[in-house]
Amino acid sequence: MSTANVSRSFIEVLKNSTTIKITAVASRNMEKAQSFAEQFSIEKAYASYQELLDDPQLDAVYIPLPNSLHAEWVIKAAQAKKHILCEKPIALTVEDVKQMYEQAILNNVLLMEGFPYKFQPQTILMLKMIQEGAIGEVSQIYADFGFTVDDAETNIRLKPELGGGVMWDAGVYPVSIIRAITGHNPNEIVAFGKFNDQALDTSVSAMFRFDNGVIAQLNCNFNAAPHRNVRVIGSKGIITAGYNNITKPNTAFIEIKKGLDWNYELDKIEVPFGFGLFFEAEAFADQIKNYSKEKQVLMMNESIDNTTTILNILDIIKSK
Secondary structure (H helix, E strand, O other): OOOOHHHHHHHHHOOOOOOOOOOEEEOOOHHHHHHHHHHOOOOEEEOOHHHHHOOOOOOEEEEOOOHHHHHHHHHHHHHOOOEEEEEOOOOOOHHHHHHHHHHHHHOOOOEEEEOHHHHOHHHHHHHHHHHOOOOOOEEEEEEEEEEEOOOOOOOHHHOHHHOOOHHHHHHHHHHHHHHHHHOOOOOEEEEEEEEOOOOOEEEEEEEEEOOOOOEEEEEEEOEEEEEEEEEEEEOOEEEEEEOOOEOOOOOOEEEEEEOOOOOOOOEEEEOOOOEHHHHHHHHHHHHHHOOOHHHHHHHHHHHHHHHHHHHHHHHHHHHO
């Protein structure tokens, strides 16, 4: 649903999938839709999103629309009985998130918020090691993500009316990985931000405190050299890794220090690499085949927690 650049990436990486077949594309412009369909050998092209949803032969839709349009079209897709993979952030208000999942559950379809990094072998192994106690009891988490946005006039990341801003774009990732490690949202937040001429957040740093004593720090930035890392400090060791959507041989590894000695040399564990969009889409298909309302409720709670945390950070930095 859309001919955005991320749609192109999505289709490219799924060319070799034996689980998913891309059979239709929709745009608000028929010429764009047809050109896109021809370029990627897609069978059907539609001049509106609703026409795509009305196609009875489609099982699921991928929604990479601007943030401000997610709620409207996820709800319409659920009501059309389509399973939905929606790009992050799933919505811009907690009320919308709840309504989106409620409609998905009511219509017995799966709604998944798209975080490709979560399905990378690197992330899966890191979380498994932490949960199994490889570094003891977690006490601190540091998660960063930044890059440079240099096309401000045209980039939707800097369009307030489309749900732009660094927290809704880059910031959702460290919020998500911190939530994945801790299992819930923080009960206390301190945050600072920088804004552009349109009063849109472009750089944010925040510190979280959880009810179990864990402290986490988040940094996200639209004016930085590209970086994306997480470091987790435990009572018996340290784990550090990237949490990228796309991994390559030189980025797909985890570094770990075990023990309490002063040797800071980290052991490197290499893991399989690849495109997170592919892993995510395959996981989405698997979740559809093994659909359960219990798992859907867990996804809903995670999305609500992430959205709540982001909104709380934005409220804090805007009030300063």
